[in-house]
Amino acid sequence: MIPSTLTPADAQHLMARACLGAEAPLLHSLQGKSAQAAIQELLSLAVDTPANSPTFSSWGSWESMLHNGEMGQARDRLNQEKMMLKQWWMQHLLTTASPLAERMVMFWHNHFTTSINKVNQPNLILQQHQLLRQHALGNFKTLLHAIAHDPAMLIYLDGGMNYKEQPNENFARELLELFTLGAGHYRESDIKAIAKAFTGWTVDRNNNRFVFEAQHHDASGATFLGQTVNDGDQALDVILAHPRTAEYIAEKCWNAFINTDQADPAEISRWATNFRASGYEIKALLESVLLSDAFWATQNRDKLSKSPLDLIVGLFRSQSLLQVPTVELVKWSEKLGQNLFVPPSPKGWAGGAAWITPQSLLDRYSLLSKLAHSLPHATLTALLDPAYQLK
Structure with a gap:
């Protein structure tokens, strides 16, 4: 049942699921409010842009090093810049004033997956990451069109090598x-049709931008989901008009905010209907999710395993800990199984029970003991309780 007045436990549940941990000031401000008022407060927080965005090497500088045979130097610089990007995001996760928005950046990062280890151009990954933040609480239709034009995505899923002379179906397959x-x-015919629609979409690496090469585009038209499409944007609009798209995103939200069991079909249908009716406004979907009986149901609490990022960021945002260099936190996240900007596959991180293995539990306890040794004994004991791995 949706609470009319948030108890401390209710407020902690809301912040654990929808934010980045239960930091005291925001936690206290939400207590005593209605669920509706608390959620509106979280959604109204302005999306803050991370400070001091790092500057990375241009594609031309990489090409110059490779041309001059400076393979070792190029590899070392690339590894340094990858770590810079990871530390930069970790720092923002620890300090952001809009935790719900950043939670959704994490959500979309694991939905529209791209690996820096394949793109190998940190400035393109940064550009995509800022795109996800820009639209994290915006409009899904706008985000989908933008991500389909995103250089990092086109490189990661080989969309930039999709020509009418030699079609490549990787992006089309993962898109669907x-x-x-x-x-x-x-x-299967829909995959071939949509791949045809996206022919000629490629990347100008020197200028970090999408390019349409008409000479490589097959403009003869294709039948996709029963409709004729001539280009990729038309295909995306056909996808967005399909009722299944809203349902699929709603199911992903169920797994992210409710539990990893089979979603309730009636709830998914209601969320998806509201999502479509809003014109794919992400805030409208989140309101449906967070103001649902399923979200507040007792049986659904403590049903989601914390990801390494949730564990680390949540601990620092909710407890008074000694300062630890962000490079160490990035390395701990990787050790626990979540290497920032390097998802294991286009499917992203599996999440759920996959985070909890005998070895990962040992590593988690080691981390918690190391980071929380300055806390009172009772607090440390609570953090080491297996239940703390769930939220």
């Missing part, structure tokens, strides 16, 4: 299976 409709809701 992982980003919008989900497996079982399209045919």
Whole structure:
């Protein structure tokens, strides 16, 4: 039942699921408010842009080093810049004043996955990351069109090598299976059709931008989901008009905010209907999710395993800990199984029970003991309780 007045436990549940841990000031401000008022307060927090965005090497400088045979120097610089990017995001996660927005940046980062280890151009990954933040609480239709034009995404899923002379279906396949409709809701012929629609979409690495090469585009038209499309943007609009797209994103929200069990079909249908009716406004979807009986149900609390990022960031935002260099926190996240900007596959991190293994539990306890040794004994004991791994 949706609480009319948030108790301390209710406020902590809301912040653990929808924010980045239960930091005291915000936690106290939400207590005593209605769920509706608390959620509106979280959604109204302005998305803050991270300070001091790092500057990375241009594509031309990488090409110059490779041309001059400076392979070792290029590799070392690339590794340094990858770590700079990871530390930069970790610092923002620890300090952001808009935790719900940043939670959604994490959500979209694991939905529209891209690995820096394949793109190998940190400035493109940074550009994509800022794109996700810009639209994290915006409009999904706008975000989907933007991500389809994103240079890092086109490189990661080989969309930049999709020519009418030699079609590449990788981006088309993942767009349908992982980003919008989900497996079982399209045919193999639809993959071929949408790949055809996206031919000629490529990347200008020197200028970090999307390029359409008309000479490599097949403009003869294709039948996709029963409709004729001539280009990628038309195909995206067909996807967005399909009822399954809103349902698929709603199911992803169920797994992220409720539990990893089978979603309630009636709830998913209600969320998806509201999502479509809003014109794909992400805030409208979040309101449906966070103001649902399923979100507040007792049986759904403590049903989500904390990701390494949730564990580390939540601990620092909710407890008074000694300062630890962000490079160490980045390394701990990687050790626990979540290497920032390097998802294991286009499917992202599996999440849920996959985070908890005998070895990962040992590593988590080691981390908690190391970071929390300055806390009172009772607090440390609570953090080491297996229940703390759930939220």
